[in-house]
Amino acid sequence: MALSSTRLLVAASGTGGHLFPAIATAEQLSDYQIEWLGVPDRLETQLVPQKYLLHTIRVGGFQGRLGLGSVRLMTQLMRAVFQVRQILQQGKFQGVFTTGGYISAPAIIAARSLGLPTILHESNALPGKVTRWLSPWCTTVALGFDTASSLLPRTDSICVGTPVRSQFLQAASDLQELAIPQEAPLVVVMGGSQGAVAVNQLVRQAAPAWLDAGAWLVHLTGDNDPEVDQLSHPHYIHRPFYDNMAALLQRADFAISRAGAGTLTELAVTRTPAILIPYPFAAEDHQTYNAAVFAAAGAALVSRQSDLTVTDLRDRVLTLLNDRERLAQMAQAAGDLAITDSAERLAKLVREVVQIHSTKSN
Ligand SMILES: CC(=O)N[C@H]1[C@@H](OP(=O)(O)OP(=O)(O)OC[C@H]2O[C@@H](n3ccc(=O)[nH]c3=O)[C@H](O)[C@@H]2O)O[C@H](CO)[C@@H](O)[C@@H]1O
Incomplete structure (x- = not known):
């Protein structure tokens, strides 16, 4: 397939649960120029670099209590947002795709601040905190389980299932x-x-x-x-x-x-x-x-x-x-319960969102 000029930053990090759906979706976008955003010491450093350029930043998660720890995390988050903005600007990316978790917070905030479209996929039936807080800032939210939509009242969401690795479809x-x-x-x-x-x-x-x-x-x-x-x-x-x-x-x-x-x-x-x-x-x-x-x-x-x-x-x-x-x-x-074409559905959504946005901004 000929390579298109569309540049997408995929922000997915940490566990198989966040990485495998992102990789499966990225594989459906093989004509896109994809780079990855992760953290330095997690599973992405083993799974991603063979296929995609991996940018790493440091970012952690809130455990709910306010205190000195959360001030430190806020500072880290602001630094991370600044770094992701730089990556997005220098790489001339046209959109961000993320599968939730800590890495998605700076990715969504940075994309939003630059006016870039963001597609967020949430695989859990109970959407995570970052999804609940930041989904209104995303262009589109895709869900693994339909039941999650009732917990995201301020968001337009669509259920696409959760992508599985290609080995599951062969x-x-x-x-x-x-x-x-x-x-x-x-x-x-x-x-x-x-x-x-x-x-x-x-x-x-x-x-x-x-x-x-x-x-x-x-x-x-x-x-x-x-x-x-x-x-x-x-x-x-x-x-x-x-x-x-x-x-x-x-x-x-x-x-x-x-x-x-x-x-x-x-x-x-x-x-x-x-x-x-x-x-x-x-x-x-x-x-x-x-x-x-x-x-x-x-x-x-x-x-x-x-x-x-x-x-x-x-x-x-x-x-x-x-x-x-x-x-x-x-x-x-x-x-x-299976949605076997989830990766295709999600990739189609990414294409639509990025395309509409590019047309508008041209
Ligand atoms: C402890 C925790 O909070 N885990 C969360 C984490 O996923 P976590 O990665 O822990 O768990 P998941 O069940 O989502 O994914 C595990 C993945 O690892 C694969 N696998 C496992 C063992 C093995 O030997 N080989 C192998 O390939 C499985 O096939 C599967 O694809 O993110 C998911 C998506 O947000 C959440 O739903 C999980 O609750």
Whole structure:
């Protein structure tokens, strides 16, 4: 495809949940000249530089209380806005696309101050603080979950779903490297892009009963778990992180997972039923709101971490492993939540907004 002269700054940083949807959207804009805005020490420094020029700035988040810390953050934010303005002006960018989180605050403010259009994508059912505060300053707000629109009353928003990596939209590649027998039931345990130590501990205690019943377990532990080697069984595979998630989730009979928006979108696209354990310390408990959408649709069972005992988890999984009909219904319900062309829809929105703005300003 011929390269257009349109220059877009993508502001996405931190976790897989913010980066993967932004990368999937950027891939749909392959004719655009895209550069990236992130912070120096997060996942974007591993994922982005192979494809896009990465600009980094320092920016943090408000935890709600006013005090010396927030004065420091305000100063940092003002410095960050100044830096982003410079990047936008020097790079002659025509618009900003952001997936929320801390990095989006200076990006939205700087773009607005220069009269540039901003497209914000919010993947969570409970929009984050930056989205709630700054969405009226964006040209368009795109949502992963329709339910979020009622929480953004001053904003024109449109639900487009959340983009998934292109691997999820291709025919499943095989999982031969994991050597799981074809007929064996497979449970995948995942804790978001960083892993979930508390879930890992519960799972390691409950898992022997599932493994002895013939199930296989792929456990994505994250790289902060000091006890990863405590469980060993011929059917038990653990990895700190796994790349081929599309094939793994397509093969899985069900997943035990946190309830980040990225993971939930992938579970829907791969029609994977789940037991969801929302991360209890997520900002404003937003994972509970995400999980509630899946529970209401019949696609997942939800347990609060504080209420979930090893025995509950063990029995819940054993029951599901023996109830193929229930799993099939849940898989269908998960699939009904999927918006598979989300990246295309979002990229189209970006094009429309940038185009309208360029026409107006010419
Ligand atoms: C702890 C926290 O606050 N997490 C938030 C963070 O996402 P966070 O990155 O923690 O979680 P998400 O579920 O959104 O995304 C995880 C991503 O990592 C991928 N993955 C995971 C493990 C692995 O081994 N390999 C792999 O590729 C998953 O397939 C998924 O694409 O931002 C999301 C979007 O705002 C929020 O909904 C989450 O609540």
